[in-house]
Amino acid sequence: MAELVTFIILGLLALVSALMVITRHNAVHSAIWLVITLFAVGGIFLLQHAEFLFAVQVILYVGGITVLFLFVVMLVDIDVQLKQARFARQWQLALVTAFLVVAQLGYALYNHGLGLNLPSRPMVPAPAQNTQAVGMALYQNYMLPVEIASILLLVAMVGAVIMAKRKLQ
């Protein structure tokens, strides 16, 4: 029961702050609301006993990506932004498209009643030590993907530096 109440509070917090992200005039406010959304999603990870992912979410998303966002928001001109329209010209068409996405998702989710007809769960017990289990999976079964991800991060870093450089020789 307490678990369900926590889930509802965290879910509502995530949804409301996500709505605030996409409706605020000021991009700084959007970034702050994004922090709250990310924390709520992190709480949902914790609720599912994914403790390692919660730590990654807080350190990487809240501590890293949002700070990056705030830096760039401060670099570009906010005062001009505040006087301009928030939404693009095509917002009616965009809402129709979004409604189609919702309709498809709703159809897919409600097709078999409320249940999703998930395949029956295996009866193995969950690993007791989440961080240990994730580390084992990362460095045993997913060794090559981890290396590829590190190369991706290197490429992204070089790309970002080149992109933001003043002039290419």
Next chain:
Amino acid sequence: MIPTEYYIFLASALFTIGVIGVLTRRNVLIILMSIELILNAVNINLVALSQYFKSVDGQVFAIFVITDAAAEAAVGLGLIIALFRNKETVNADEIDLLKW
């Protein structure tokens, strides 16, 4: 124990909010933030189903999604800085160099 369906409903709602943000906003920064919302919705789904199947594979994939989100944010924000330097705007509908 919360039914896995609830997590999937929450994730689809968050995904939809992100899609609306991407499609309707003019500010490129907020479009990037909406993409982060979409990626978070995906992560909720991955973690919920990884918990359902009692396997950590989903959580490993969520870590890769977070890695991609970091790379995407770095490159995207670098692009925005280069764009702002050249065109003095961050509005998506004023960036029409490739339109005819």
